[in-house]
Amino acid sequence: MPAHVVLDSPVGPLTLVATDGALSGxxxxxxxxxPSEGTFGAPGDPGAEPFATVAAQLTAYFAGELTEFDVPLALHGTPFQKRVWAALQEIPYGETTTYGELAVEIGKPSASRAVGLANGRNPVGVIVPCHRVIxxxxxxxxxxxxxxxxRYLLGFERGIRGGDGGATLF
Structure with a gap:
């Protein structure tokens, strides 16, 4: 049974959804x-897992202290979407790739549009870094x-990496 909590962040409120002890949204x-709010389940305990770990890691990320997340994920999607989402998690912090490069990476070089659609359906933004695709x-x-x-997330990541205080890329 899913449950959810809402956290404040520099990019606004984030609704975290957990299913069977793993982050699913x-x-x-x-x-x-x-998704409709009905799929988020009942309000959860922010101190319970996985919410506590996700909140701690998001806090560390936005403080510039964490560049790679390590939280249990339960991503629900098609096999193709899951391949794209797995590839997204391989894009290094502070770097970007294109939809075409990601399509090549997953072995489907002519599927850049499909990659873009799967990217747009990513259920776990920030942690599965779809913002790194341009x-x-x-x-x-x-x-x-x-x-x-x-723009904020890309600039933030580049700023931490380059020491320029969060300047944007564009």
């Missing part, structure tokens, strides 16, 4: 492809949490 306010020209493209949040 991390949703931003006004996110595109947001257009082939280097431009920001769609992001389920909104382009302002994508």
């Amino acid at each position: 991390l949703y931003m306010e006004k996110q595109r492809h947001l 257009g082939s020209t280097g431009s920001l493209t769609g992001y389920g949490g909104g382009l302002d949040r994508k």
